[in-house]
Amino acid sequence: MEGYLAVRAHGLKLHLLKPSDYDKVLRSRDPVSTLASLGYSDVVGLYGKSWTGAIKAIYAKLVRRLEPLMATTPHFRSFFRAFLDRLEAANCKARLRELMGGRVHPALYYPYSHHLSLGVLSSVSDIKSYSKLLSRTPYGALIEDALEIYEEVGRIAVIEASIDSSYYSYYLGASREAGFERFSRMEGRVYGAYWRRVFEELPPKALKLLDALPVGELATREYSWQQAMRELIANLRDIARRDFVGRGYVFAYIISCWVEAINLERILVAKRLEVEDELVKRLLLPSPL
């Protein structure tokens, strides 16, 4: 089954965008139409040609890219689903920030839901009902503890940390069952890199919320998310080369899909803000495959 999955990933990899495709979108006067012509027409048609519609389409495509893997191998379905659930965890954090903030800028939600429908999440109007809703999902495993600490310190970072930590534990569990734990642990450094920076600002009591994340392993707070991501990609490139028809290649493929979504989002934001191409190219992540 693992071999079949890897072969499927090899086939699906051919549909991913190449660096020259990024250049095409970057140089295009109508980047959304160019994106549609590069295999995104189905999702662009669904979400429209506006900037936010196009960005939603990018993440809808990420979900679609993983759907064939979920359909062909029910054995691994929960792992791929857990991988995509990071979008839902991000939606939960977005709603939390919106609830706690001044609501000057409304949040944008990823077009994805699994444990929670977007309608229900966005209709929550106070932190109490929010925590009640979250406690029914894998992202709310630590919400009660987080709320207690939040009452004391008044920083919503502790609630966000609890969501990330709970999500990571859940994702790690799903990876363990599907035999992807080794790779997911490598990816944990990406989460850890972010929380390492926030680490020093949080009270010692809040640190137990981050137990699941490899925060302590990272020595310096200057180790950024971007660095951690580049490191993960470099490692995966080696793994994919060695584990050509195994789980390593499959994991490198799903990270490639994620990297493609991140890169396209950056390009579209840059096009909207009329940023110089050089800066965008510097920020684009390489693909592990």
Place this chain on the structure above:
Amino acid sequence: MSLSRITASRGTLQRLRERLAVARRGKEVLEMRREQLVREVLSRAKRIEERVALDNRLFELYGKAIELYLTLGEYEFRSFCSAARGPRIQVLAESIYGIRALRVRVLEGPDFSAISNPRVREIAESLYKALSDAIALAVEEEAIRAVASHLEYVNRVTNSLEKVVIPQLEEMIRYISERLEEEMIGEFTTLKKVKRLRERGGLSGS
């Protein structure tokens, strides 16, 4: 006013002298006002010297914000921004020596403490500080513009008094004085002639 149309009488001369006194007094007052406004513009102009440094600071911060925006992406960046509370600002009218200008009052500062990402929070705080300085500078520039515009008007009126109105009045006064003097001499000569004729007996009294 054309000199030929002026009635050369003592009454007119008196009125013109009064007008000249008022014009000279007005010019003195306006010159004092002009000095006051020039001093105000110069004192405020010192404060806008920091404009270049502020522009550079804003430019640098904007670059950093853009880079962070691209790194985080639309979703994350907007999500972090939604946690912030914006400032409450009031725009008021202010009087600078009777000239209407604007003043910006911050009723309540922004609250960025709910932004969990330290980099986004740092950028938001630095940008708000730089933008507050930019607003304060814009208020200064607007005040200078209003004062300078009034100064231009005062200067125009002072110059017109100095170069046109006062010389015209002086010219009219000189003209009427000369005319009156000539009339007086003419009358004096006539009276002398009449007196001489009476003394010779050629002119009998009425």
